[in-house]
Amino acid sequence: MEHNKGDSMRLVMKYGGPLMDGPEQIDNSATLVAERSKKDDEIVVVVSAMSDVTDELLTMGESARLGDMERVRANLSKMEKKHLEAAQKLCDEKTLGETAVKIKKLMETLDQCLTGIFLLRELTPRSKDLLLSFGERLATPLMRGALLRKGIKAVDLTGGEVGIITDSTYGNAKPLLNITEVMVKDRLLPILKGGVVPVVTGFIGQDENGVITTLGRGGSDYTATILASALEADEVWIWKDVDGIMTADPKMVASAKTISILSYAEVMEMAYFGAKVLHPLTVTPVQERRIPIRIRSAYNPSNPGTIIKEKGNEDKTVKAVTAIEDLSIITTGGAGMIGIPSVVARVFSTLAANNINVQMISQSSSQANISMLVRKTDLERALKALKVEFRNGDLVRDIHTIPKVAVVAIVGEGMRGTKGIAAKMFSAVAEAGGNVLTIAQGSSELNISFAILEEDVKKVVEAIHKAFGLDKA
Numbered sequence: 262m263e264h265n266k267g268d269s270m271r272l273v274m275k276y277g278g279p280l281m282d283g284p285e286q287i288d289n290s291a292t293l294v295a296e297r298s299k300k301d302d303e304i305v306v307v308v309s310a311m312s313d314v315t316d317e318l319l320t321m322g323e324s325a326r327l328g329d330m331e332r333v334r335a336n337l338s339k340m341e342k343k344h345l346e347a348a349q350k351l352c353d354e355k356t357l358g359e360t361a362v363k364i365k366k367l368m369e370t371l372d373q374c375l376t377g378i379f380l381l382r383e384l385t386p387r388s389k390d391l392l393l394s395f396g397e398r399l400a401t402p403l404m405r406g407a408l409l410r411k412g413i414k415a416v417d418l419t420g421g422e423v424g425i426i427t428d429s430t431y432g433n434a435k436p437l438l439n440i441t442e443v444m445v446k447d448r449l450l451p452i453l454k455g456g457v458v459p460v461v462t463g464f465i466g467q468d469e470n471g472v473i474t475t476l477g478r479g480g481s482d483y484t485a486t487i488l489a490s491a492l493e494a495d496e497v498w499i500w501k502d503v504d505g506i507m508t509a510d511p512k513m514v515a516s517a518k519t520i521s522i523l524s525y526a527e528v529m530e531m532a533y534f535g536a537k538v539l540h541p542l543t544v545t546p547v548q549e550r551r552i553p554i555r556i557r558s559a560y561n562p563s564n565p566g567t568i569i570k571e572k573g574n575e576d577k578t579v580k581a582v583t584a585i586e587d588l589s590i591i592t593t594g595g596a597g598m599i600g601i602p603s604v605v606a607r608v609f610s611t612l613a614a615n616n617i618n619v620q621m622i623s624q625s626s627s628q629a630n631i632s633m634l635v636r637k638t639d640l641e642r643a644l645k646a647l648k649v650e651f652r653n654g655d656l657v658r659d660i661h662t663i664p665k666v667a668v669v670a671i672v673g674e675g676m677r678g679t680k681g682i683a684a685k686m687f688s689a690v691a692e693a694g695g696n697v698l699t700i701a702q703g704s705s706e707l708n709i710s711f712a713i714l715e716e717d718v719k720k721v722v723e724a725i726h727k728a729f730g731l732d733k734a
């Protein structure tokens with residue numbers, strides 16, 4: 262590590278939308294930065310857009326594309342007002358002027374961007390990324406203003422400006438980690454050495470042609486770990502408005518507890534299986550350098566929260582129960598499918614060609630059936646596509662569906678090689694009166710997942726949570 266100041270640390274701190282939602286929240290977030298910064302720690306701050314702003318931008322883009330500029334204009338002035346009012350409360354006299362100018366300029370450019378979409382009646386993935394970038398770009402000057410007022414030197418920068426270079430997969434861009442590392446070091450180390458806190462937009466980067474890209478919804482977490490890895494930071498702190506990652510969604514299970522320690526692999530699995538904890542790729546940049554991630558509450562900072570590192574708690578087998586709702590099952594069957602491998606390939610390429618994501622698959626060993634889980638919102642399109650592909654009905658005779666299902670998964674590294682986990686889980690499901698529709702286990706044995714009717718999800722998740730003693734911390 263290049264930083265060598267006794268026991269001071271280099272930290273990347275990330276604040277999501279709820280912690281940037283208004284002047285009080287931003288002020289609280291800035292206080293947490295200031296406390297560490299005054300201790301001689303080097304801090305990089307990553308912020309999300311104020312809550313809901315990203316969704317509002319999406320709605321505006323849609324309205325513009327459909328020609329409803331009146332609605333766009335109304336929303337633009339609301340958005341401008343919200344940010345200017347926050348600036349007024351957060352900035353001291355000296356910085357308010359420049360911050361307000363910056364916000365107004367961004368709003369003007371956003372207006373032009375939406376006018377362009379309106380004129381063309383077209384919202385491409387590339388223009389959508391530009392559009393969505395305004396949320397974070399409007400948020401960084403507010404955090405900077407709040408920090409300056411607390412006597413902390415700070416600059417606001419975009420992901421592109423600090424050197425996050427990505428491929429050009431708009432909407433879901435992947436960082437080019439090598440070039441990013443070189444650029445981020447070049448740009449951020451001098452700032453850190455100068456005792457200044459860089460406040461960086463989460464979620465956005467730029468491709469090699471300088472075009473703005475986004476890292477996928479919720480991508481600010483990912484920004485934080487990309488920067489941490491590039492800077493060889495000591496830790497990443499992801500501040501939240503809850504105490505940490507929980508054993509289940511507390512809205513579903515009242516006795517859910519905070520998990521104190523998880524492995525990188527477990528967190529990735531949880532994110533993938535629907536726990537709304539972190540962007541699913543968050544751990545990937547820091548895994549190799551073994552940089553720990555802490556999830557902590559911005560309103561209860563003395564709570565240690567959840568720490569994510571190489572190894573989780575090895576005394577526990579199952580760490581969490583997750584659920585993904587709003588799914589549907591499609592089952593294709595027909596004697597013609599037996600022993601014809603190309604049929605399976607055709608089913609999947611048809612769905613892929615229609616941009617339909619398959620969440621889970623199971624095939625019975627007679628090979629006469631394949632069941633796939635897709636999002637409920639994709640069901641109609643998926644069915645249509647499959648019926649067109651297999652139009653003469655010879656290979657795939659029946660295609661039937663169960664429209665409202667949920668996937669429940671248990672996650673934990675200790676499940677690997679432990680017998681009786683599945684038995685315990687399925688007894689709990691049966692006792693709760695749930696009916697298992699399909700089952701899948703990854704060969705990593707990090708999870709077992711199964712589908713049930715959506716109406717049973719709460720009681721099933723509660724029963725499993727209890728069966729594995731997750732309610733007893």
Ligand code: ASP
Binds near residue numbers: 481
């Ligand atoms: N603002 C973006 C979103 O809402 C990114 C983030 O919050 O992490 O998806």
Ligand code: MG
Binds near residue numbers: 277278312313315479
């Ligand atoms: Mg957000």
